[in-house]
Amino acid sequence: MIRFALALPFAAALALAGCKEKPAETPTDAPMQAGAQRMVAPVLLTPDAKDIHSYAVPAEARVTHVALNLTADFQQKILYGTATLHVAAAKGAKRIILDDKGLEIVSVRSRSGEPLRWQVGEGDDMLGRPLEVELAGADRIVIEYRSAPDAAALQWLTPEQTAGKRHPFLFSQGQSILNRTWIPTQDSPGIRQTWEARIVVPAPLKAVMSGEALTPEGEPAGEGKRAFRFRMDKPVAPYLIALAAGDIAFQSLGPRTGVWAEPVTLKAAANELHDTEKMVDAAERLYGPYRWGRYDMIVLPPSFPFGGMENPMLTFLTPTMLAGDRSLTSLIAHELAHSWSGNLVTNATWADFWLNEGITTYIESRIMEALYGPERAQMLKSLGWEDLQNAVRDAGGAAAPATQLHLDLKGQDPDEGMADIAYEKGAAFLRTIEAAVGRERFDAWLRSYFDRHAFQPITTRLFLEDLRANLIKGDTALEKKLQLDAWAYRPGIPSNAAAPVSPELEKMAAAAKAYGPETSPDALGFNNWGTQERVRFLNALPRDLGTEQLQRLDGTFKLSQTRNSEVLFAWLRLAIANRYDPAVPAIERFLTSMGRRKFVEPLFRDLLAQADWGRPIAERVYAKARPGYHAVTAGSVDALLKPAEEEAAKAEKAG
Structure with a gap:
């Protein structure tokens, strides 16, 4: 015990x-x-x-x-x-x-x-x-x-900043x-x-919160x-107390699921979230009862800074996940998974943020596999593994302390620990354990872990103690094989990690490698690919394509006009890397029409990396976009622009 x-x-x-x-x-x-x-x-x-x-x-x-x-x-x-x-x-x-x-x-x-x-x-x-x-x-x-x-958790939107344009809107975002x-x-x-x-x-207006609604229609x-x-x-971490108020309406999705949204968005939201009830059922079969009563969601105005926020009983969502084809619903699987990892069992401190997000990312892939099959789940894991490699590189390499799961955040805003390391290295850690002990045995342990620690905080030390006491049980060979302390407390990716491989995405990488001046975009079959295949192809293309090749891609597949935010994001990063001027209007339109930090911060970073070409675009667009960003997103971009401005001033002075 x-x-x-x-x-x-x-x-x-x-x-x-x-x-x-x-x-x-x-x-x-x-x-x-x-x-x-x-x-x-x-x-x-x-x-x-x-x-x-x-x-x-x-x-x-x-x-x-x-x-x-x-x-x-x-x-x-x-x-x-x-x-x-x-x-x-x-x-x-x-x-x-x-x-x-x-x-x-x-x-x-x-x-x-x-x-x-x-x-x-x-x-x-x-x-x-x-x-x-x-x-x-x-x-x-x-x-x-x-x-x-100017309370950082609250964003007050004018009617013009909402989808319906009729009434103001308020929402909170408390993490961390x-x-x-x-x-x-x-x-x-x-x-x-x-x-x-x-x-x-x-x-x-109507108000909704991350708890049981006692007066759904309000009272005078x-x-x-x-x-x-x-x-x-039920006792929750205080960052999970959340509020939204605006011109919103509700549509049921099932016996215990439904969605709130502005009336003009509601139909599209309900269509996109059609499978939510099935997701709850799948998660329960894997990890035990859903203990929060209802699982509702609210699609917020575009300035919401995250893809989703797992507020109990009412997940907050970005409208950028409304692709029209239900291809981005892994986001819902992720936020639902937090009902077990994060909301039920919560990191005691932000140094152990991975205990929320790494476990949740693992469960997300299991829910997606249960509903949509192993091939789609494998694609998501493969893309996540790619994100992990990029995160390690961006952190300074495999020896960088920021690549540890358990972080030293002394003197740092805990927001700085909310990187892909926590999500993807944490998920890879759990997949490594599953591969070593077998899925059936691992599932039994993980389900019992949630039961033992329900409604309690947890630390990395206690998590490892639980693994050793209830899964490893004195098996020294297994202990050595798992490298638990290396995963939790040391930088980089341990040697026992196995890269998830998606044959379908490997084909996309090969197609990108073969893409050249003589390649006809029509021959690629791009329009028959799913979101994950398109993203993998665009990410794998060389960063030095010529203008003519980019024009053919954009003209053939209407990339600058796509409604799919993940595909558009991948395309715009490719365009910026190539200093592709025809994409600048799409860059400006995207950055001024939503505030999701996952997209906003990298795009501004990419622009600033292009120095004389990109910095003027970044400064001009940000001046227009910043008033519509939540403090979480604005703070991240401010941190990028300040060093860039200082560097530019130094260069000007030196010149």
């Missing part, structure tokens, strides 16, 4: 997985808590679980539940109201420390209304500042506050440490919290407003 340093010394009963408590009523959450039972999650207090990206000191006092009562002001671009925090404090503890970034704190009181002393300490631009509250024996604290108009810009809580993935919320928005809140109530009675 694995040893867990889970229990808080002051609340041993609460540290038992599955322990329940019924919270007492507070002024803000009484209507929502009637009859509700919620779990209180354990907290890891081991050295490897210390979160350097939070000011919280959970050994003294920790948040177990958050009750929000907030109003969205679209004119001022703020959320204002109260957060009532349920606190479990050690005997004799006099304070609780929360995370705060840019919040305007109005007051802090006990549940009986008595003022509590508080102060905001010194901090920095990355982490924000510690909010210290003197408890004076209080087990609830009520914080009245306002978010800042951004929710502290709109919720005063302990913003650490290892301090799981249940939550509830009452959100007031202008009457034409005076002055042309409506209030929507939500509840999450």
